Amino acid sequence: MLSPESLAQIDRELTKYPADRKRSALMSALRIAQIEKGWLSNETIEFIAHYLEQPPVAAYEMATFYNMFQLKPIGKHKITVCTNLPCALSGGADAGKYLQQKLGIGYGETTTDGKFTLMEGECMGACGYAPVMLHNNHSMCKHMTPEAIDKKLAELE
């Protein structure tokens, strides 16, 4: 269900917690599964639960509570732009508008070619580098002026 590489990563996460507290590794296991699969289907969530010897509902609860988990298929590149106040004061809301225009989609939507999904995000803890956006949850893009956005989008295949 998951590649040996992903399973090895999950096994490494498990070493961080007491042997009888495998539940603690649910968050990272779901993250690792999502990186491999692109999103979390019920089957993937259930697989993770069984792998960590937890009831499926425990894993499902995690996947639905934390907003970086994706419960539906999305575009190849998820762009999350922060529009919270500190970012907005430095062009965050404008960056969001520019992205909508450029990609021709609204927040929560995916381009028809399946390449980009655009999300409106909450504070990413990087306000000093505003405007900021997050690429596929893990890569922080700073100072996202329209020119920087153009450049970044062109880089993403």
Place this chain on the structure above:
Amino acid sequence: MATFVKGVVFEDVDFENPDSWRLEEYVKRGGYAALQKIVNEKMTQDAVIAEMKTSALRGRGGAGFPTGLKWSFMPRSFPGQKYLVCNTDEGEPGTFKDLDIIKYNPHALIEGMIIGGFTMGATVGYNYIHGEVFEAYLRFEEALEEARKAGFLGNNILGGGFDFELHAHHGYGAYICGEETALLESLEGKKGQPRFKPPFPASFGLYGKPTTINNTETYASVPYIVRNGGQKFLELGKPNNGGTKLFSISGHVNRPGNYEVPLGMPFSELLELAGGMRNGKKLKAVIPGGSSAPVLPAEIMMNTTMDFDAISKAGSMLGSGAVIVMDEDTCMVKALERLSYFYFEESCGQCTPCREGTGWLYRVIHRIEHGQGRPEDLDLLLSVGGNIAGRTICALGDAAVMPVQGMLKHFRSEFEYHIENKRCIAPGY
């Protein structure tokens, strides 16, 4: 950017050197000497706590609770496992200091946690890192590996007869997990819903064991205190407000970034450090301690100093030290609308007053901003706020109400103008 006027957390860090964060560089500038001192001088746990108390270090995550006192709450004679936790889940709008601590000086945090582990008899620690800063998580993992290899983590550290292991835990997007008991729930692999207190974490924390949770900046200040003595740290700041503080400055300034300065610096100087107001505009208002802190108008801010007591006296709170600067063109209704949406979005839903009330606050402010406000709306906001504050398990409810109360206290006329004229008095963000 990050810089310091007086560096404790950033002591001698070279921000231009891409390897400055590495263990080798940290040791060169006096790193791990505090830990060595504890071992060499056979310092007792009580002696460390005494220095911490003298230092007047107050929690840097937002609450400002005296760290030495918090450490003394841990039951020293408890026979079982105890835990140490670091809260790097910074998601309070305006706050981005912990990100730079891990980026530029992760070993100060690691050393501080090892000392904390020794002092409280906790042999295992976790650092819970905010979901959106994955690169910081990877760096911290790398720094941990360096510390393990060098023998600073593991068994019988430096031959001092105590053990400590430290792990990084990566969050995945929930502001509420910055609340310490929600963080513990999350660390246990559950939804981040805060626990009812008491019992406090010092008696029932992670996995039900005694646990101490401190902020990243708090731990990162500990090596300096142990190395130089609490008194020296205290003297950097003001009585009851010891040491330096990282201020994360965002908004309408020329040079946003993290500035480590002595507590008690006048706000006007801090603003100057950040390059002053962008485009030469006039300062209108400042949120001095993260989005939950009540806003203060320019004239109050320009006459206050940046420390816990002075900001509290001015009617707000120093919180996490996140300073959000707004110029004369900022519409306060629009600003508050965005903040209220944040709390509505991030309420965990456990307590009805917060789950329902944050939605009410947002919807009412939204309709004022969009020209559909009613004259009775301002009193309605205060009434809804009064039914949230103090009626929830954790402080998120209060945090959602304080910005509303602050805005209505200092900028009520702007809200009234909005309701009457159905448009902004100022252009926007």
